[in-house]
Amino acid sequence: MAxxxxxxxxxxxxxxxxxxxxxxxxxxxxxxxxERDKLGGVCLNWGCIxxxxxLRTSEVYTTMKHAEEFGLKAEKISxxxxxxxxxxxxxxxxxxxxIGFLMKKNKVETIMGxxxxxxxxxATPSVVVKTxxxxxxxxxxHVIIATGARARTIPAAGLEPDGKFIWASKEAMVPDMMPxxxxxxxxxxxxxxxxxxxxxxxxxxxxxxxxxxILPAEDKEISDFALKAFKKQGMNIITSxxxxxxxxxxxxxxxxxxxxxGKTQEIEVERVVLAIGITGNTENLGLEEIGVKVERGHIVVxxxxxxxxxxxxxxxxxxxxxxxxxxxxxxxxxxxxKIAGKKDVHPLDVDMIPGCTYCQPQIASIGLTxxxxxxxxxxxxVGRFPFQGNGKAVALGEPEGLxxxxxxxxxxxxxxxxxxxxxxxxxxxxxxxAKTLEATEEDLFHTIFPHPTLxxxxxxxxxxxxxxxxxx
Amino acid sequence: MPxxxxxxxxSPTMEEGTLAKWLVKEGDxxxxxxxxxxxxxxxxxxxxxxxDEGTIGKILIAEGSEGVKVNETIAILLEEGxxxxxxDEAAMKNGAASGGGDKTDTKQADKxxxxxxxxxxxxxxxxxxxxxxxxxxxxxxxxxxxxxKDAPKPNGRIHASPLAKRMARNExxxxxxxxxxxxxxRIVKRDIEQAMKDGTGKAGAAAAASKSSGAPxxxxxxxxxxxxxxxxxxxxIKNDGMRKTIAKRLSQSFNGxxxxxxxxxxxxxxxxxxxRERINAMSPPKGExxxxxxxxxxxxxxxxxxxxxxxxxxxATYTDDAILRHKHADVGVAVAIDGGLITPIIWKxxxxxxxxxxxxxxxxxxxxxxxxxxxxxxxxxxFAVSNLGMFGIKSFSSIVSQPHGxxxxxxxxxxxxxxxxxxxxxxxxxxxxxxxDHRVVDGAVGAEYLSVFKKMIEEPTSMLL
Numbered sequence: 001m002a003x004x005x006x007x008x009x010x011x012x013x014x015x016x017x018x019x020x021x022x023x024x025x026x027x028x029x030x031x032x033x034x035e036r037d038k039l040g041g042v043c044l045n046w047g048c049i050x051x052x053x054x055l056r057t058s059e060v061y062t063t064m065k066h067a068e069e070f071g072l073k074a075e076k077i078s079x080x081x082x083x084x085x086x087x088x089x090x091x092x093x094x095x096x097x098x099i100g101f102l103m104k105k106n107k108v109e110t111i112m113g114x115x116x117x118x119x120x121x122x123a124t125p126s127v128v129v130k131t132x133x134x135x136x137x138x139x140x141x142h143v144i145i146a147t148g149a150r151a152r153t154i155p156a157a158g159l160e161p162d163g164k165f166i167w168a169s170k171e172a173m174v175p176d177m178m179p180x181x182x183x184x185x186x187x188x189x190x191x192x193x194x195x196x197x198x199x200x201x202x203x204x205x206x207x208x209x210x211x212x213x214i215l216p217a218e219d220k221e222i223s224d225f226a227l228k229a230f231k232k233q234g235m236n237i238i239t240s241x242x243x244x245x246x247x248x249x250x251x252x253x254x255x256x257x258x259x260x261x262g263k264t265q266e267i268e269v270e271r272v273v274l275a276i277g278i279t280g281n282t283e284n285l286g287l288e289e290i291g292v293k294v295e296r297g298h299i300v301v302x303x304x305x306x307x308x309x310x311x312x313x314x315x316x317x318x319x320x321x322x323x324x325x326x327x328x329x330x331x332x333x334x335x336x337x338k339i340a341g342k343k344d345v346h347p348l349d350v351d352m353i354p355g356c357t358y359c360q361p362q363i364a365s366i367g368l369t370x371x372x373x374x375x376x377x378x379x380x381x382v383g384r385f386p387f388q389g390n391g392k393a394v395a396l397g398e399p400e401g402l403x404x405x406x407x408x409x410x411x412x413x414x415x416x417x418x419x420x421x422x423x424x425x426x427x428x429x430x431x432x433x434a435k436t437l438e439a440t441e442e443d444l445f446h447t448i449f450p451h452p453t454l455x456x457x458x459x460x461x462x463x464x465x466x467x468x469x470x471x472x
Numbered sequence: 473m474p475x476x477x478x479x480x481x482x483s484p485t486m487e488e489g490t491l492a493k494w495l496v497k498e499g500d501x502x503x504x505x506x507x508x509x510x511x512x513x514x515x516x517x518x519x520x521x522x523x524d525e526g527t528i529g530k531i532l533i534a535e536g537s538e539g540v541k542v543n544e545t546i547a548i549l550l551e552e553g554x555x556x557x558x559x560d561e562a563a564m565k566n567g568a569a570s571g572g573g574d575k576t577d578t579k580q581a582d583k584x585x586x587x588x589x590x591x592x593x594x595x596x597x598x599x600x601x602x603x604x605x606x607x608x609x610x611x612x613x614x615x616x617x618x619x620x621k622d623a624p625k626p627n628g629r630i631h632a633s634p635l636a637k638r639m640a641r642n643e644x645x646x647x648x649x650x651x652x653x654x655x656x657x658r659i660v661k662r663d664i665e666q667a668m669k670d671g672t673g674k675a676g677a678a679a680a681a682s683k684s685s686g687a688p689x690x691x692x693x694x695x696x697x698x699x700x701x702x703x704x705x706x707x708x709i710k711n712d713g714m715r716k717t718i719a720k721r722l723s724q725s726f727n728g729x730x731x732x733x734x735x736x737x738x739x740x741x742x743x744x745x746x747x748r749e750r751i752n753a754m755s756p757p758k759g760e761x762x763x764x765x766x767x768x769x770x771x772x773x774x775x776x777x778x779x780x781x782x783x784x785x786x787x788a789t790y791t792d793d794a795i796l797r798h799k800h801a802d803v804g805v806a807v808a809i810d811g812g813l814i815t816p817i818i819w820k821x822x823x824x825x826x827x828x829x830x831x832x833x834x835x836x837x838x839x840x841x842x843x844x845x846x847x848x849x850x851x852x853x854x855f856a857v858s859n860l861g862m863f864g865i866k867s868f869s870s871i872v873s874q875p876h877g878x879x880x881x882x883x884x885x886x887x888x889x890x891x892x893x894x895x896x897x898x899x900x901x902x903x904x905x906x907x908x909d910h911r912v913v914d915g916a917v918g919a920e921y922l923s924v925f926k927k928m929i930e931e932p933t934s935m936l937l
Contacts, residue, residue, distance in 0.1 A: 438633030
């Protein structure tokens with residue numbers, strides 16, 4: 001096969017890689033994208049999208065179980081786990097085709113295979129792609145590594161998928177049966193989403209978290225609120241504890257959980273879900289050979305996503321936290337625009353990245369938590385508004401939730417917003433826009449929020465921070 | 473009831489000033505007559521005294537704030553037994569609402585709401601505390617003022633995010649001095665943070681320094697075409713009140729209102745120099761009481777005043793309705809000071825002897841250099857004298873400083889070859905230029921005045937007549 005040359009080669013077609021490729025094509029670069037598995041990466045095939053399909057199922061299921069509250073009758077409610085999984089896979093499959101279409105439309109050449117960087121010595125390294133037809137050597141002026149990440153495992157402690165009892169996210173997404181009991185190790189966004197799904201579908205779920213609260217990245221008030229909500233739903237949550245040992249039996253696993261206080265307890269579950277973190281896909285890329293630095297499982301880059309090796313960049317999960325698709329996409333755009341010499345390109349500001357967890361109730365946040373703000377020395381003004389004060393929330397039958405806002409008293413800057421409750425993942429962007437446009441509390445006061453909507457609570461929370469709340 | 477302390481008018485024409493320095497802090501007890509703050513007007517730094525006794529409850533205008541309007545509340549004085557909680561919102565608001573240093577968008581909203589919210593006031597008060605906001609230019613006060621003040625650019629408003637505006641106000645940063653890096657050149661938070669790091673656009677810094685010419689700040693300055701002057705090719709010195717006043721008043725005079733014309737005359741100095749020597753020889757030795765040293769300039773001031781009395785038409789001010797012929801010759805003496813110039817006045821100079829004139833000039837010039845003149849010492853006057861002879865300037869033509877009718881520019885005293893009765897002789901001479909406001913001092917009047925002045929200088933004893 002003839003050698004090919006491009007302006008830009010992107011390795012990995014997840015939300016970081018394919019967005020970078022499209023943006024590059026828009027800017028007139030001759031672009032290729034290399035994917036070893038499926039277009040769209042984990043996000044689309046084994047992450048964001050299929051889990052949202054599953055969680056939609058559990059949400060509808062929960063609503064059906066509460067049909068009477070809405071004056072409806074639904075009897076003998078049940079489900080078919082295979083059909084649920086099939087729907088989820090169908091959604092992912094459909095989106096994957098969409099990416100293929102987008103690549104064609106933007107004239108991005110898609111190469112299916114495994115890439116490895118080679119040579120360089122002062123010039124941009126070339127890319128060798130192992131396809132099913134053999135090896136293909138590609139040269140490019142620029143190479144973006146967007147290979148993503150995968151669930152962290154600790155084989156030494158037995159914390160790795162075993163094909164039956166122990167699942168990582170990928171296995172948990174395509175269950176062959178609905179376990180009666182489940183242990184979720186780790187209470188970050190991924191762990192909590194699976195816990196929420198399986199709990200809603202009827203499994204007896206226990207979540208073990210090492211630190212003293214679940215969803216440790218969220219504002220403490222939100223964590224506490226979530227804890228109460230999950231416990232009310234029957235979830236068993238153990239914080240400040242870790243799983244010491246997993247003993248596999250014939251049909252179940254016995255887990256030994258050791259608390260920080262030294263006490264141990266044993267629980268027996270049918271399945272275990274590992275959600276103990278993320279590690280970058282940095283292997284077999286020839287990184288060491290070309291001199292790209294990898295630290296703690298992630299590629300080291302500067303603010304412009306440059307690895308330090310000429311022409312080699314890295315974006316998304318492979319460069320580290322926060323492991324979010326939208327962060328990867330944004331980095332892809334920044335990286336490409338910087339390469340293209342566009343003006344008005346600015347490094348990513350972590351405080352501008354919203355985070356969403358699609359459990360029930362949903363959780364969404366952006367910017368600094370109250371504690372982080374105080375730690376940074378801000379004098380803060382904090383506003384809160386509960387869902388039960390909002391007409392739309394009550395009408396939806398979702399009176400459980402909270403919108404919290406944190407302002408810098410000195411400048412009126414919206415430092416952070418933290419929400420829990422129905423549809424907050426759809427609401428958080430409003431605060432994102434406010435932050436990007438650098439609105440102060442004044443601008444938010446003067447923004448007219450439509451009635452009746454959940455978004456009114458965002459307004460009220462801001463008003464509350466300044467003692468002007470109307471509906472409490 | 474808590475008493476608002478208002479920005480004083482230090483002169484009849486003062487509209488605004490810079491609150492250069494607070495000499496008290498919140499919680500301090502003051503009694504009537506205590507100096508509580510220093511106010512910088514366009515030409516001088518003045519002390520503000522407390523008129524009542526009490527405790528300083530709140531300082532509303534941070535030191536370094538420029539453009540504080542006269543009668544704006546700058547602080548709140550608590551009477552005996554009152555606490556900060558007694559501070560009436562209305563009183564606070566009154567202060568801020570009159571165009572204050574510290575007015576924010578918050579304030580505007582509060583007005584709409586009938587001001588029932590204490591929080592923004594608290595916020596504002598704390599923001600006004602010198603410790604948190606060392607330099608807050610008050611001209612960036614209300615939003616409406618913002619757009620006016622921030623928009624010296626011909627194309628109108630400055631594009632800045634709400635947060636950037638708020639931060640700029642808090643930090644005393646002039647938005648016009650910044651270059652936005654946001655979309656379409658919008659000034660955003662990071663630009664302000666950069667400016668804070670670099671000290672760019674620090675308006676208050678110049679004012680607070682009050683030394684004179686102001687602190688240098690980072691280019692690019694507003695309104696400068698970078699193609700002409702790249703940002704790193706100059707050092708921008710922020711305009712202080714005096715510089716702005718000089719620019720405003722002199723361009724108004726020269727380009728706007730006063731039809732200028734100059735008249736030149738050469739004057740023999742031999743007799744005067746001899747007289748001066750004799751007079752100075754009569755002085756007690758240096759160091760002893762009563763020592764004096766009269767300068768040529770003192771003679772010039774004296775003679776200019778005497779001549780004004782002789783030719784009253786030259787001692788006049790033009791107004792649209794009438795010509796004001798002044799009864800006294802109040803002669804302003806231009807004094808160059810760091811960062812500009814100022815013209816303290818020898819009042820009724822025609823009535824004063826050389827020694828008194830000499831002493832007054834020395835005193836006034838000294839205090840002018842320290843910016844310690846009181847407004848009544850430099851505001852007004854009927855005529856002015858500017859002397860650049862010490863720099864060797866032969867002749868020059870000053871710009872009339874309204875409301876004066878004319879100004880005299882004095883060149884260097886020097887030996888010149890002069891033709892007299894067909895002979896070339898050596899004579900000490902100087903050239904004097906009278907720049908006249910033609911609306912009030914016509915050519916013949918100016919000429920007559922100069923000839924009388926010349927006679928007095930050439931024969932000083934004639935001043936005794």
